[in-house]
Amino acid sequence: MKRRKTLLILSLVLVVAVGAIVAEKAVAQHVDKINTIDEEVFNISAEDATQLTVTKDGKTAVIEKQDDTWKNTSDTDFPVDQDYVAKIFEAFESVHASFIIDDVEDYSQYGISNPEGKITFTTADGTNEITFGSFSTIDKKRYICVDGGSVYLIDTDLLEKLSGDIEDYLDRDKVEGYSQLTAMRITGASKANVVYDPDGKYTYTDAYNFYNVSDNEHQPLSESKVLGYLSTLSSLDLSNYETYKATEEDMSKYGLDKPTLTVTLTGEVPADDSDEDDSVKSVNQTLYFSYKDGKDKAYLCFDGSTIVYAITAEEYENVLKANYEDLRPDEIVSIDWTKVAQVSAKIDGETHIIEVDHSGDGNKYSVGDDKIEFVTATSKIDGLTLSEVGEDYKKGTEELAFAITLDDNDATVVNVVMYQYDGDSCVVSVDGNIVGLCNRSSMSNLREEITSAILNKGKDQ
Incomplete structure (x- = not known):
């Protein structure tokens, strides 16, 4: 009973739809014959086609197949996106x-006489043309006409x-969609x-995956900043170009024979020709940039390409942000406190040793035989970040120093010293090397927290 009722409702909907279209065209002197269908009305194989012509918005593109490659008919040097x-x-x-609307007498009522676009396929057997008319006012479907015959309503607007x-x-x-970036080398202005x-x-x-290699030293980098830089490259606006068939003379004209910046990317991308879903292949890309001071645009060319792109000076400035200082992690240290054996804090010339006990639930901290509340201090250490990165800062009086000894085979020690710089900042040294500036208030808050923890040792712990 329910099935019969459903079929009845569907039949009524179909009748209403057909009737609505008929009513829509009733204003015309001739009412065409309209039938509902659900069938293929056109098909084409790319292998059979030899030419493709598309007209839309007052422009016409014509491409043809040459040696199984699609070419621009008017300029075969134009690199067509296959x-x-x-x-x-x-x-x-x-x-x-x-x-389907058969026996059409007035194509204009469907927008076919003045089409919004058309596409012509040429094969060895001849040509087929699809003309795109207007939309039906009832269900907003596109009218099309195939080879000047019947008019159809299609569900998907192919135009x-x-x-x-x-x-x-x-x-x-384009910059490849790397599933894993494995190397990035930048030379020139950065x-x-x-x-x-x-x-x-x-x-x-072991918190870091990317490193900057300089003088055989591996400097840890922020993964989010490295991938953010890759995103900057991927997001460059390549809609504007100077030429798509650059010669050596063109490369010299745009300064790309002596680029101001060169970026080489290496990474893994999905292997399209593999049957395995997780199969990858390694690819390399090199991008060349050129820029002259004071100009409003820079130029870019991919290695192996003949297209010279024009990008804005602002985009170029963003691409320059690739030095170690730009990619270094913001945090001053990255500590796994479950692997810390001891913390040594030096304030006003006095050194305090904080032992760490991992035997129970969570870390327990103590100075001598007295327990202390030190969790907040560890959080403040984790929160220390650099406001500026660099090594050329003159340090003043030492204000706070702490050393973190790890519970590993080598009893590794991480030394941090913070010095006076100005009213807003402190100079930060890690393991004897100045790394930049941090906010002075962050240092003061940490110093006060450590001092308070030690002064209150043994109280309510």
């Missing part, structure tokens, strides 16, 4: 319609997938030699 063309054929390999502007067919370069080594044992902590 994937872009493939997607067009995917959209038209099987076109389905929900209504949205087309462009008559040949510029949209340009095979623009310098960095970034490597991905998650198993490296270069510092007291």
Whole structure:
């Protein structure tokens, strides 16, 4: 009973839909014959096609197949995006319609006489043309006409997938969508030699995966900053270009024969030709940039490409932010407190030793035989960040020093010293090397917390 009722409702909906379309066209002198269908009304194979012509928004793009490669008919040096063309054929390999209008006498009432666009496929057997009309006012579906015959209503607006502007067919370069960046080398106006080594044992902590290699020293980097820089490269606006067939003379003209910045990326991307979902392959890309001071734009070219792109000076300035100082972690130290054996704090010339006990639930801290509340202090140590990165800061009087001894085979010690600089900042030294400035209030809050913990030792612990 329920099934019969459902079928009845669907039948009524269908009748109403057809009737609505008929009513919509009743103003015309001739009412065309309309039938509901659900069938393929056009198909095309990319292998069979030899030419493709698209007209839309007053522009016409014509491409043809040469040696199995799609070329711009008017300029074969124009690099056509083969994937872009493939997607067009995917959209038209099987076109389905929900209504058919036969014996059409007035194509104008469907927008076919003055179409919004059309596409022509040429094969060895001839040509097929699809004309795109207006939308039906009832259900907002697009009218199309195939080879000047019947008019159809299609469920998907295929015109949205087309462009008559040949510029949209340009095979623009792009930064690969790396599933894992493994190396990044930057030379010129900025310098960095970034490597991905998650198993490296270069510092007291295993919190870092990326390092800057300089003079055989591995300096830890912020993973979010490294990937953020990669995102900056990927987000460059490559819609504007100077030429798509650059010669050596062009490269010299735009300064790309002697780039001001060179970025080489190495990483893993999905292997398209593999049957394994998790299969990857390694790829390399090199990007060359050139810029002259005072200009409002810079130039970019990918290695192996003949396209010279124009980017803004602001975009170029963002690409320059690739030095170690730009990519270094913000935190002054990265400590796993479950692996700390001892903390030594020096304030006003007096040194205090805080022992760490891991035998129970959570860490327990003590000075001599007295327990202390030191968890807040550890949180403040974790929260210490650099406001500026660099080594050329003149240090004043020492204000706070602490050494963290790790519970490892080497009893590794991380030494941090904070010195006076000015009213707002302190100079920070880690393991004897000045690394930059930190907010003075952060240092003062930590100093007060350590002092309070020690002064209150043994109380209510």
